[in-house]
Amino acid sequence: MQVQVVQNVLKLNDEMAALNRNRLRQAGVFTIDLLGAPGCGKTALIEATLPRLVPRLRVGVIVGDLTTQRDADRMARFTDNVVQVNTGTGCHLEAHHVMEAMARIDVGSLDMLFIENVGNLICPVGFDLGQHVKVGMFCTTGGDDKAAKHPYIVKECSLLLLNKTDLLPHLPFNLQLFRDDISRLNPTVQLLELSAFTGAGIELWLAWLEQQRATYQHGLASKPCEEHPSVKLCNKE
Amino acid sequence: MPSVVSDKTWNTAMHEMSIAPAILDLARRHVPKGAALRTVRVCAGPLRAIDQQSMQWAWQALMEEQSAGPITLELTILPWNLRCTTCGAEWESVDAIGRCSCGSTEVLPTGSDRLQLVSIEVDDVETPMSLHEGSSPCRSR
Numbered sequence: 486m487q488v489q490v491v492q493n494v495l496k497l498n499d500e501m502a503a504l505n506r507n508r509l510r511q512a513g514v515f516t517i518d519l520l521g522a523p524g525c526g527k528t529a530l531i532e533a534t535l536p537r538l539v540p541r542l543r544v545g546v547i548v549g550d551l552t553t554q555r556d557a558d559r560m561a562r563f564t565d566n567v568v569q570v571n572t573g574t575g576c577h578l579e580a581h582h583v584m585e586a587m588a589r590i591d592v593g594s595l596d597m598l599f600i601e602n603v604g605n606l607i608c609p610v611g612f613d614l615g616q617h618v619k620v621g622m623f624c625t626t627g628g629d630d631k632a633a634k635h636p637y638i639v640k641e642c643s644l645l646l647l648n649k650t651d652l653l654p655h656l657p658f659n660l661q662l663f664r665d666d667i668s669r670l671n672p673t674v675q676l677l678e679l680s681a682f683t684g685a686g687i688e689l690w691l692a693w694l695e696q697q698r699a700t701y702q703h704g705l706a707s708k709p710c711e712e713h714p715s716v717k718l719c720n721k722e
Numbered sequence: 723m724p725s726v727v728s729d730k731t732w733n734t735a736m737h738e739m740s741i742a743p744a745i746l747d748l749a750r751r752h753v754p755k756g757a758a759l760r761t762v763r764v765c766a767g768p769l770r771a772i773d774q775q776s777m778q779w780a781w782q783a784l785m786e787e788q789s790a791g792p793i794t795l796e797l798t799i800l801p802w803n804l805r806c807t808t809c810g811a812e813w814e815s816v817d818a819i820g821r822c823s824c825g826s827t828e829v830l831p832t833g834s835d836r837l838q839l840v841s842i843e844v845d846d847v848e849t850p851m852s853l854h855e856g857s858s859p860c861r862s863r
Contacts, residue, residue, distance in 0.1 A: 486846045490752050494744050494764065494837045548724075557724035567724040575729055576737055582729065589725040607771045608737035611835060636818040636831060637769040669830060670818070 498612060501580035505615025508592065514545075515698040516598040518614050520638060521622030522631070523604030526648040528556045529681040530622065530690075531599050535563035537691055542596040547586040549578040549603040556601065566590045577609035578602050584615075597698060606635040610642075617701055618643040625649045629659045633666040640671050644693060651680040738772060738780040741837070745795070746784060749842050761843035765798040767834030768818070774799060802833040 493499060509516050521527050531546060538544050545566030548556045557569035568586040570578060583600060592598070600616060602609040610619070621642035623631050626649055632639050639645065645667060653660065660678075667676055677693065679686025749762045766772045777797050785791040801814040808826035818831040 486757070486844055488752055488754070488842050488844060490749070490839045490841055492748060492752075492839050494741060494748055494839050496748060497744065554724055554726055557726070561724050569724050569726045571726060571728045573729050575740065577740070579740070582727065585727045586725075589727065608740075611737070611770055611837070633819055636833070637771060637835065640769065641835070666819075669828070672830075 495612065498580045501584055502613035502615040505580055505583050505587065506617075508587065509598065509615060509617070512593045512595065513702065514592060514595045514598050515701045516600065516616045516618075517694070518600045518602060518609075518616035518619045519622065520602045520606070520609050520619060520642070521604065521646075521648075522606045522624070522627055525604070525622050525624035525627060526681045527601050527604070527622055528559055530646070530648065530679075531601060532559055532563070533681045533684065533687055534599075534691065534694075535560065537687070538597065538694075539563050543594055545590050545592070545595045545598045546601065547578075547583060547590075547598065548601045549582065551575070551603065566595060572603060576603055576605050577612055578614055579612050580614050582614075597694075606631065606638055610637045618697055620644045620646060622646040622648055623663075625652050625656050625658045629663040630666075632663055632670065636670050639667055639674065642674065643697075645674055645676045646690070647676060647678045648681055650678050650685060651683045738776040739783070741772065742777070742780040742784045742795075745781075745839060746788075746790070746793075748839050749793075752839075752842055753844055757844035757846075759793050759842060759844055761794045761796060763796045763798075763840045763842065765800060765836060765838050765840055767800050767836040768802045768816075769833050769835035770837050772797070772799060772837075800834060800836070802831045805830050805832065 519527050535544060544564050546560045546564060547568050547570060548560065549570045549572060550556055551574060552571050554569040557567045560567045568589050570582045570586055572578065578600065600614055619642045621638040623645065625647065647663065664676065667674065677686055677689050679690055745762060745764055749759055753759050774797060778795065781795040785793060801816055802818050803812060804815050804820055805812045806822035806824060806826050807828045807830055809822060809824040811822055811824065818833065820829050821827050822829055
């Protein structure tokens, strides 16, 4: 006998993510899920961001890795609200990981929360964690074809980052091809080109965060807001 | 000192291996009382990047780990829908990027991220129950 179901397979994860989202909203915590391949610079970007935010804002970080707490130790230099999630062999964070992590920090005391997902351009994209925005990171050392090869992250994220632009003079990276691939896959997504190492482009990233947080605080947390005048779509320059 | 949360549960080394138990858990919730689950039908949009073989392997590993089954997984992976922004032609493809027959490479992919348990097959029971959220079957468009 056939039984019709027609339900989202990740229903349970999504229900848990909704609980996370509600809790974060009640606490007024703007939350970013940062995705990207291993070594693209997610941790370095958050490290570069925290000292610029922490004097004004209370920021927490949930870091996902298969093992070690090295990334959490790096974040702990800037904020006490850090939790390391070790997934074992898990290639992505799920909503229950974030729920467990949130139980270990004082969410109510935060203004902003970064979730640094496990390094992976594919699996983490499809799992809702309860975040308000997803940000996808590529890097110049990863090759100019990575956007084309990973359409899901391009289409799902509110903002895309290209990190390690300081290395462009030394790499056979076709920047226009990369920009064109992104435009083709997601014509409306913003792309910021930066270097977490040198700080180039960081101010635009901070401006985007502030803009998104301000919008969220006005009750529009689930949608990316209009482009800030100082944050230009890089591939239109 | 940062707090540490460790996940020592089911091996999720591939995302198919974290999706497999989610499918089984959801399917079991819809099995009528007294019936036995025999087949699970799932459709996945191309954005989910699920590999058919990997999914079948993960399913078999899950069946062995839980001493479940035999429960068959029937997985349909939907194709990409491509549209040429130059001439307007539309077609299905296994790839997200392609070249139109008009020669243009200005091709826009649209694909779903759907991951849906469509239906299950169970051993017949005397008082069948059917639970559904909607009536749409798994279609390619």
